[in-house]
Amino acid sequence: MSHERKRAESKCATGAKARRRAFNLAAFGAILALALLFKVFYLWSYSHSSPYFAIARLDSGVYVDWAREINRDGRLGTEVFYQAPLYPYFLSVVFSIFGESFPAVTVIQLLMGAGIVCLVHLVGKRAYGERAGLISAALCLAYAPFTMLETKILTTATEMFLGLGSMYLLVRAEQERSIGCWAAGGAVLGLAVICRPNYLPVVPLVILILLARHRHRPREAIPAIFAVGLIPCLIVGVVAARNYAVGRDFVPISSSAGVTFAQGNNAMARGAMVVLPGFSGSSPNQRREETLIAEKEMGRPLKPSETSAFWFRRAFEFIREHPGQYLRLLLDKVLLVFNNRELGNNYLMSVEEALTPALKLAFIPFGFIMAWAVVGLVPLIRPGAPRAAALLATFLGTFAMLVLFYVSTRFRMPLATAAVIMAGGGIATFLDSLGNARRASLILAAAAALFIVSLPPFLPLNETQLMRGDGEYWANLAVAFEKQGQCERALRASEKAIAINPESYRNHAKKTELLDASHADKNDVIAWALQVAEKFPGECSAHLALADLYRAAGKNGEAIRSYRKAVALRPREPEPYLRLGALLGNGGDHRAARAVLAEGLKVGPADIRLQYDYAVSCAMTGDREEALKWLREVASREPGYARSRELLRQLDAGPPESGTPGGRRPGP
Template sequence: MSTENDLSPDERPAPSLRRWALIVFGLALLLRIVHVWQLDSAPFGALRMGDSTSYHQWAEEIAGGNVIGDEVFYQAPLYPYFLGMVYATVGESVTTVRVVQSIMGSAACVLMMLACWQWFNARTGIVAGTLLSFFAPAIFFDGLIQKSVLDLFFLSLLLWLLGQWSQSPKPRTTIFIGVVTGGLLLTRENAILLVPLLLFWQWMRTSEKRWQPITLCLAGMFLVLFPVALRNKIVGGEFHLTTSQFGPNFYIGNNPNADGTYRPLRARRAHPKFERQDAFDIAAASLGKTPTPGEVSSYFVQQSLNYIKSKPTEWFKLTARKFALTWNAVELVDTEDQYTFAEWSLPLTLTQRVAHFGALVVLSALGVCVTWQQRKEHWFLHAAILIYTASIVMFYLMARYRFPLVPFLIPFAAAGIVNVRDYWKQASAKNRAITIGIVLGVGVFSNWPLVPIEPMRAATLYNIGAQLDLEGRGDESIPFYEASLKLRPDSVEALYNLAHAESRRANFPTAVDLYRRVIELSPQYIDAHNNLGLTYANMRRFEEAEQSIRKAIFVNPKSAASYNNLGSIFAMQSNFDQATKHFTRAAEVDENYAEPLVNLGMISVQKKEFEQAQKHFQRALEIDPNHLNACFSLGNINAEQRDFRAAIQWYQRCLEINPNFQQAHQNLQRAEALLRGN
């Protein structure tokens, strides 16, 4: 696969190769460790957001011994298992994981150097490894609790192995190529489109016994993928080679409301913990039965195909937009964006100015032009770029989804830098003009401002605030919501969460203004109506509170939470008859909603109707066995009735649910003392 200027394996000085490998590794690791160190001091440094929360929970289960699991994989499984291994061996702190991933990312830079050393020549390999070391998105993704670090590692390793195999097609190398490809498929499912290309390339590179490398490569993939498919069959009753989320992902990228980026199946449900359930619920409602994971996937595929058939022109425009986004310089946000993280990271701040995707595409275009005469040697890389682009455009765009293109682009970018001078001396005027035209055209196309950065930064700041909220750090979340709103003043989610945070701080007038703003922007936002009503109630403005809750009920007459809130407002006014009426209605609307039953129990306690109260609390616990207030109230009732043994059991149950529940500690001690006194 080498040009005439390349060094043969025997001519390459091994110390030089080792020296450059150490230099590239050290440079890459230095940049990544500084990045990790600076992120560690950021307010969000220890947070896990979006997919990383589900990966973390999954990895904890694996590290704890639940290796098999009990459902068909919905997300690519390899990264959680990698994470579980890290947790079990060196610890589970975010910083620890980032350091491990930084080492892997640095190793990928070395593998890229070795691969290009073989595919092109030594100088190209050195430049390629250095480029990847400085490439801003690579630094960014190596620091995220995301699977992109494995994508880069496996693809760089695969290219190196292919270079090895092309020079010495040993059976062992062929099997290892299959194993690595299988690993890649377990972290990036759409890479399956590369498999036919890989097998065809091996066929074309072999003159005798052409089926042997194909068979061995497939055997290597089988070793990795069959256990996963068998496991899915055992736990879910269906064979799925990797995961069952093809259909929902395909639909998100191909439906009448799609814009080429990620939009959740249901509004304001953009979180991994909702995605699987929402897909199931939508499919079940449409199919009129309880579907299997495969049937859920098939349902969404069919919905997308119906859209494509009914509106082909609209779909073609959507596909063209996705193609443009794939090759655009901007890194589309998922949960965290590169540009916000750069504010806390000097390596990102410096590298993203020049070593960004738009620059890489331009250099790669130059490299393709200057190496075009060797296209018969490099056609696998050309084809891989086209095929992987198609696999992205099939779905929707996020920066991490197009990141696997980088290992195929880096070799050409490096070759362009290394060979442009010689090419310019040797090329005809016509070829020079064509090259200039292509490079300029690609540069304009790739760096044209298609997507503004500010809304993405606003989304990241909002996500940081929301995660701080979830972790009980509400006061710390407020500056992030405010910063998000400066970039995107009409963000309903940021306004709503900021209102909620201000309400928790008893800053009720500010909360009211914010909730009103939310309702102006989104009149159907039930939670905003409900929380506005509860905020009014906390201000003792009960008439306005009732009006707000009734608006929520008008928007959705089947909202059990709204009836429960209305009951709470009447209970605050000691109007127990009206409160009972609305709590009862809430329990009727949703038979699996424990809260109104607890509230009915509290009213019965107020009326000294302890037997009825116990029935309400017991029913609530049948729905939610961990309902703290129900357990605590039952303990109080038993203590009131001087049944201290039963009271002690309920207080102990409270402390099992929440060991920090101080009132339960105090009541338990009191009940134990009274029991001893008897």
């Protein structure tokens, strides 16, 4: 009877286990189906609402241009890598297969996003159990930046997929003691490093954790340490060898590390990226600008590694001279890591939500994830912890990189992949403790306290800094709409940028351009441009824009006055002289035009346009020899200048007739 009872209990337990397995499989299938449905719906909405679906700007534009160069000039390239190289090479392969199709890239990255949900579930299940894996996958779906950044031509989706792939393989290798998984995990981790160097600290941290766990039997850890330590180093070594081959310079991955470190560690920094003095803030121009500044200060040409070292030294000087301020900065970065505010880097979450409201369906804030991730950290570090060294190392290593450099939503993504897994573990730990009221209360109180720290009042950046930054992203959106010919939407985005940051001249100037391009009433455009010039009286370009509008409307007197204000503001720049001289000459006042253009030639003696217009003015005032002298100068420097050749023929034939010989430049 006892034997039969045991058999019945065993059969019942087996059946219960099978039912649990079926339930868990069905639950994960539902989460994955929901993830795919949400991503497809978001992509459809995004393709109809956002200009970024069809154009690439800022860092996205840099990656696209880089991929084009790879396909055009060959895989090796000719310069030391400025940024981590894996993603543009991936992009070049996609372009070679599908053509330069941005939608193809987006679809591939959204499929990676579905893979990310799967990998989060698999790692969570191995580290904490089946329930934790399901919770982690659900959190992954409910955190909006994952899906938002998958639709951008950026490294984010690729780096997260590789980082999670290495994490899964390494956790599996540790639990199953599989040499093949150790080797595969090390290889994928190496690829993640050359896609996003934020993963670099994961390598030594995994080794340290393995040594600590095998301190009594260190020989058991040797194969794992060999695979994790050597294989990523070999992959990075291939990149370093390539950099040395093309540039005769030792740069392990990319040469932008120094300036990136300086952008997050300087006297103006509060935890987010700061545009350093002398920089425009434009991604495509950053490499040239950092090199020019460094070479000017050093007084000699610099290799990329030397330029990077220059900016590292600049940041370390700040740290050494202001230790108290630096410690406060580190605390600010920690607070920013936890904070619910999504800080932009090329793209801003609040702008993306305004463009594509479907994104708001993913509503979990990052502070909620981090609060429960810290709870989930405890089971990973206590005695008898599950074997998940790669998960712990990824969380700690990517957290450290944010604190060392700076914080933004995009740069927080490698940490977010580990955090959602650990948050699932933390929530599962809390659910398991519900039978113990005291323990459950302590866990809930700790999570609540951490979540409170993530709320906006604890944000180290002040409202002025945040609003200024938000305005820049709306201004970028206006430019993107303008490139697509959607002037009305560009104008609305520009007005939003002005409302957020009314002290930005760039935003006001862009609205002037857009009003002019949208065929608005010219008197209204002039009235707006006049307001801009009065609000920013020291901006030369504001007066130039107003003068151009006056000239187009036939109000030459007002135009001349505005051009003269521009000349007074920028007496060392040739452009105001050129425009004023052209207007005076077209109005028949050739002597005044000649005098203005002569002043312009003093500050821009090599400007072909000034030389030609001055020659025209000389011809119209009867000074044929002076006109011939300058026309011959133009012809010698630019033989293809057709108007100059025509005027030379006229003057060689004899004195000019009345009218404008050769055709005066009508001005901009």
